[in-house]
Amino acid sequence: MGLQPLTSPVPPDSSPVPLLAGALKKAKAKAKKEAEKARRAAEQQAKQAAAKAAAGNTEGLAMDNYGDDHHTIKVEAERVALKDIGNDHLGKTIKVRAWIQNSRMQGAKMAFVELREERKQAIQGVVAASAEGKPVSKQMVKWIGALNLESYVLVEAKVEKPLEPAKSIRVSDYELHITKCYCTAADPEVLGMGLAVSDKAVTNLDDEYASDAKEIAEGVENLSVDNVPGASMATHLNNPVMHKRAPVQQVIADVRMTVRKLFSEYLEARKFVQFEASCLINAASEGGSNAYLAQSPQVYKQIEIAGGRKRVFCIGPVFRAENSNTPRHMTEDDYHEVMHMLECVLLYIFRGTQERCAEQVALVRTVYHSEEFLLPEAGKEVRPEEYRNVSDDEDISTPQEKALGALVREKYNTDFYVLDKFPESARSFYAMEDPNPRRFSLIHVPDVLEARIRKKDVDPASPGIKYYVDIFRSAGVPPHGGDGIGLDRVVAWYLNLPSVHLASYYLRTPKRLLP
Structure with missing residues (x-):
């Protein structure tokens, strides 16, 4: 039996040294990859931080161009009323003070606002963020878009032509590219009435x-x-x-002022002298019964006549249960002369209002619908057959007045007519009776005045009445006549408003003393 050498089962090419080198290579590659990933992340973070910082700096560039107006901010541009903007202003920078009527955001970089002055004078404003952050930044756009409606603002803007005219506003051929905006008076988030x-x-x-x-x-x-x-x-x-x-209330006020001017124009051209009457007296001149003189400047008008004036009128407030806040008074000598003068002054007012306030009247009729106010070409006596049941000695109720007005319009094509010789039974004690017959209607003879006062079951010595009678005893007073025309009623009648309250500047009723 011979001996053989002992051999290893491990092959010559599977030594442990090559295996260790491969693992190290893979680990290095992975580490390098992770390092590159971390570098890229850090680089991205740095870019984002830089962009954020740059954005912050950009927002800061526009900080002085918007915010609350503390009356220390000056805008040097020319102030132009919206109604006066024209082609001469194209490309120019102007200054506007107005209310924000409406607003809407268009993304994060643009907003549209409607700016309104008085009545319906409104224009579209555009505010868009600039790429460089000045004069307008994104934050400025956001701030303007968030302003409450009806806030009052001061705006600097360039006048431009719109791509498409806005149909809902009056000044539609132009728009304002806003570069500065300051809130002068902020409105509450919720209005009591929009x-x-x-x-x-x-x-x-x-x-x-x-x-x-x-x-x-x-x-x-x-x-x-x-x-x-x-x-x-x-x-x-x-x-x-x-x-x-509200635009409709503003144009009603415009019509009211025009009526007031027309009244003065007509009378002053005919040698009437205006005077101012006192609003305060030491005793009631009118109350809940017919025991008092009508609460108006009438007594002062009569004092003016007694003092030597021939033709006088006054314009001023009166205080009474019914809302006839601004009467007009005038004087003339003869009954029919007074009636003719009143008819002429009213026709002058109505025709003048048609000519001077056509635009305002048209706007009112879009809210309070009515037909055109018809005026007569020539005066004539009117007693429609359908109205024959009204006797000569009875008063006319409001429904009867309206019915008569409808009949006159239908038959005579006019909304204006005069009732001659109003029943004496429906008049106050100071009205002179018609001697032929003695049923119709100022008394300037004190004894006649006292007799008529007693006929009305009033004591001539009562407070307020005695002073009135004594005026005619103190000196000879010439014959005279006149009338009081309620301004608010004339305006309400002409515009066909549902209530005289809408024509009054500051309404007063027995239960309303504010504002």
Whole structure:
């Protein structure tokens, strides 16, 4: 038996040294990959941080171009009214003060705002973020878009032509590219009554309380563009600022002032002298019964006549239970001369209003619909056959007045007529009776005046009345006549408003003393 050498089972090519080298190579590659990943992440973070820092610096560039107006900010551009903007302003920078009527964001870098001055004078404003962050930044756009509606702002902007005219606003051929905007007076987030509501026709004419108590308690009206419900008279009067800010109320006030001017024009051209009457006296001249003189400047008008004036008139407020806040008074010698003068002055007012306020009247009729106010070409006596049941010695009720007006319009094509010789039984004690017959209607003879006062079951020595009678005893007073015309009633009648309250600047009723 021979001996053989012992051999290893491990092959010559499977030594452990090559295996260790491969593992190290893979580990190095993985580490390198992780390091590259970390480097890229750090680089990305650095870029983001740099971009954020750059954005912050950009926002800061526009900080002085917007914010609250503390009356220390100066905008040097020329101030231009919206209604005066024209082609001469294209490309120029102007200054505007207006209310924000509407606003909407267009993404994060652009906003549209409607800026309104008085009435319906409104224009579209565009504010867009600049690439370099000045003059407008993204934060500025966001701030302007978040301003509450009806906030009052000071704006600097460049006048440009719009790509497409805005149909919902008056100044539609131009738009403002805003570069500066400062809030002068911020409005509350929720208005007691929004502009869209206040510019609608009044729904409930009760000036004391709204039909819905919750509406008054919350004082909130929805502000929308379409299908906006109207508010009650109480809501309007409890929100006087927004009531007066409504375009329809502003043009009613314009018509009112025009009527006032026309009245003065006509009388001054005919040698009438205007005077100012006192609003305060030491005794009531009119109350809940016919025991008092009508509470108006009439007594002062008569004192002016007694003092030597021939033709006088005054314009001023009166205080009475019914809302006839601004009467007009004038004097003439003969009854028919007075009537003719009154007819002429009213026709002058109505024709002048048609000529001077055509645009305002048209706007009012979009809210309070009515037909054109018809005026006669020549005066004539009117007693329609359908109205024959009204006797000569009885007063005319409001429904009868309306019925008569409808009949006159239908038959004579006019809304203006004069009732001659009003019944004596429906007149106050100071009106002179017609001697032929002695049923119709100023008394300037004291004894006749006292007799008529007693006939009305009034004591001539009572407070307020005695002073009136003594005026005619103190000196000889010439014969005279006149009338009082309620300005608010004339305006309400001409515009066909549902209530005289809408024509009054600051309504006063027995229960309303504010604002």
